[in-house]
Amino acid sequence: MALLGVTAYPTAGAAWLAERDPRLRIVGAVAFALTIVALQALSTLLVALVLASAGALLLGVPTGALVWRLLALEGLMLVLVVSLPITVPGPAAAHVAGVALSWPGLHQGAEILLTASAVMVGTLALLATLDAARLGYALARLHVPARLVHLFLFTVRYVGVLQGEYQRLRRAMRARAFVAGNNRHSWRSFGWLFGMLLVRGLERSRRVHDAMRCRGFEGRFRLAHDQHWERGDTLAAMVWLILLGALLGWEQL
Amino acid sequence: MLITGAVATTAGLVVAVPRLHDDRIPQAALLAAALFVASLVSVPAGPVSVHLLLNGVMGLVLGWAALPAVVVALVMQMAFFGFGGVLSLGVNAFNIGAPALLCGLLLRPWLRAAGARGAVAIGAVAGFVGVAGTAVLLGLSLTLSGEGFGPAARVIALAYLPLAAVEAVVSGAAIGFVRRVSPELLLGEEVR
Numbered sequence: 367m368a369l370l371g372v373t374a375y376p377t378a379g380a381a382w383l384a385e386r387d388p389r390l391r392i393v394g395a396v397a398f399a400l401t402i403v404a405l406q407a408l409s410t411l412l413v414a415l416v417l418a419s420a421g422a423l424l425l426g427v428p429t430g431a432l433v434w435r436l437l438a439l440e441g442l443m444l445v446l447v448v449s450l451p452i453t454v455p456g457p458a459a460a461h462v463a464g465v466a467l468s469w470p471g472l473h474q475g476a477e478i479l480l481t482a483s484a485v486m487v488g489t490l491a492l493l494a495t496l497d498a499a500r501l502g503y504a505l506a507r508l509h510v511p512a513r514l515v516h517l518f519l520f521t522v523r524y525v526g527v528l529q530g531e532y533q534r535l536r537r538a539m540r541a542r543a544f545v546a547g548n549n550r551h552s553w554r555s556f557g558w559l560f561g562m563l564l565v566r567g568l569e570r571s572r573r574v575h576d577a578m579r580c581r582g583f584e585g586r587f588r589l590a591h592d593q594h595w596e597r598g599d600t601l602a603a604m605v606w607l608i609l610l611g612a613l614l615g616w617e618q619l
Numbered sequence: 620m621l622i623t624g625a626v627a628t629t630a631g632l633v634v635a636v637p638r639l640h641d642d643r644i645p646q647a648a649l650l651a652a653a654l655f656v657a658s659l660v661s662v663p664a665g666p667v668s669v670h671l672l673l674n675g676v677m678g679l680v681l682g683w684a685a686l687p688a689v690v691v692a693l694v695m696q697m698a699f700f701g702f703g704g705v706l707s708l709g710v711n712a713f714n715i716g717a718p719a720l721l722c723g724l725l726l727r728p729w730l731r732a733a734g735a736r737g738a739v740a741i742g743a744v745a746g747f748v749g750v751a752g753t754a755v756l757l758g759l760s761l762t763l764s765g766e767g768f769g770p771a772a773r774v775i776a777l778a779y780l781p782l783a784a785v786e787a788v789v790s791g792a793a794i795g796f797v798r799r800v801s802p803e804l805l806l807g808e809e810v811r
Binding site: 395396399400403435438445446448449450452453454471474482485486489493494496498501511513514516517518520521522523524525527528529531532546547548550552553554555556557558559560561562563564565566567568570571572574575578586 | 621632636641644645648650653654664665673680690691692694697699702705706765767770771774778785788790792793794797801804
């Protein structure tokens with residue numbers, strides 16, 4: 367099957383996982399996220415995060431990429447996590463500069479941070495190692511509307527093309543000594559650059575559309591799928607369920 | 620909160636997807652791809668660099684198709700960069716997509732009648748409304764998901780203000796450019 371060859375981490379994916387039905391990974395990722403959200407004890411969340419990270423590394427997500435994504439996420443959550451110990455009432459754990467930091471707030475902050483990290487790493491491990499085309503086909507087989515899937519596949523296909531277009535335009539700007547700064551001129555130039563990208567995109571879409579018409583496009587594509595549910599998929603699904611159940615059960619102890 | 624967002628986005632998609640005519644899928648996809656690429660560009664704003672949301676422009680250019688385009692962009696972000704979780708997809712899509720739809724439905728009819736200068740102004744308004752709307756919705760979703768989040772939500776929403784200002788200038792220029800170079804792009808429902 368011709369794949370788009372668009373994968374975040376193309377070297378990734380252990381052979382046994384690559385053979386599994388991609389629907390398994392999507393459902394598995396959602397089930398993992400739901401489980402994590404249901405967890406409350408910090409220790410269980412930490413275990414889940416460590417498990418997810420180990421899985422991600424095992425599946426071939428580069429260590430650097432994993433650390434970088436986590437840092438980016440923690441940066442985003444910083445405001446939230448710093449403010450919670452101050453805003454949530456409860457017995458004080460410590461005083462910093464005269465401000466009481468409450469235990470419940472600290473706990474809640476840590477819980478949110480761990481939850482978000484674990485869900486992100488789990489998603490990264492299961493979905494970022496999947497080819498975009500396979501992801502699209504699998505979504506279609508999970509009864510996501512065909513139009514949405516087509517839109518997804520087309521967009522994925524042409525992001526690379528327009529990225530190249532953007533780099534060409536940006537190089538042309540650099541050749542004319544454009545340096546991005548904090549001024550109206552720069553922002554307007556970016557606006558014109560993005561406008562040009564839209565115009566090029568429109569031109570390209572006309573050619574794509576004409577080409578599709580030439581080949582008798584009548585509003586539907588066939589969605590190829592070469593992967594079927596096998597015994598290995600059932601097995602993997604069961605192992606996954608047991609693992610998630612164990613996480614939930616452990617917390618009840 | 621996550622459930623509310625997912626339901627709202629699904630409801631929006633139920634309305635929006637049937638309006639996306641099969642013939643328009645390539646056009647919507649290419650424009651969505653262009654805006655996705657544009658949103659990855661870091662643009663200086665004050666002491667830092669930011670990535671633009673461009674949801675206002677998305678609404679102006681794509682109309683109803685903006686919502687499916689936002690969902691697709693978020694799925695791509697999730698699958699390629701690991702940004703955003705599978706569960707927050709619905710809330711995020713609503714927070715970004717609803718202002719885009721607002722711009723599309725309210726401002727697009729004006730844009731059709733507008734001249735070159737009017738287009739710049741409408742683009743700027745859309746840029747501002749898009750980001751400000753997302754900031755307000757994001758703040759609301761945070762506040763509604765827990766009382767302790769209130770102050771942080773306000774700080775985060777305020778942090779969007781400079782972004783909204785930059786986005787207004789860039790969006791205005793982009794829409795003005797398109798209006799002059801390729802006005803048919805803004806005239807909407809073009810089916811060839």
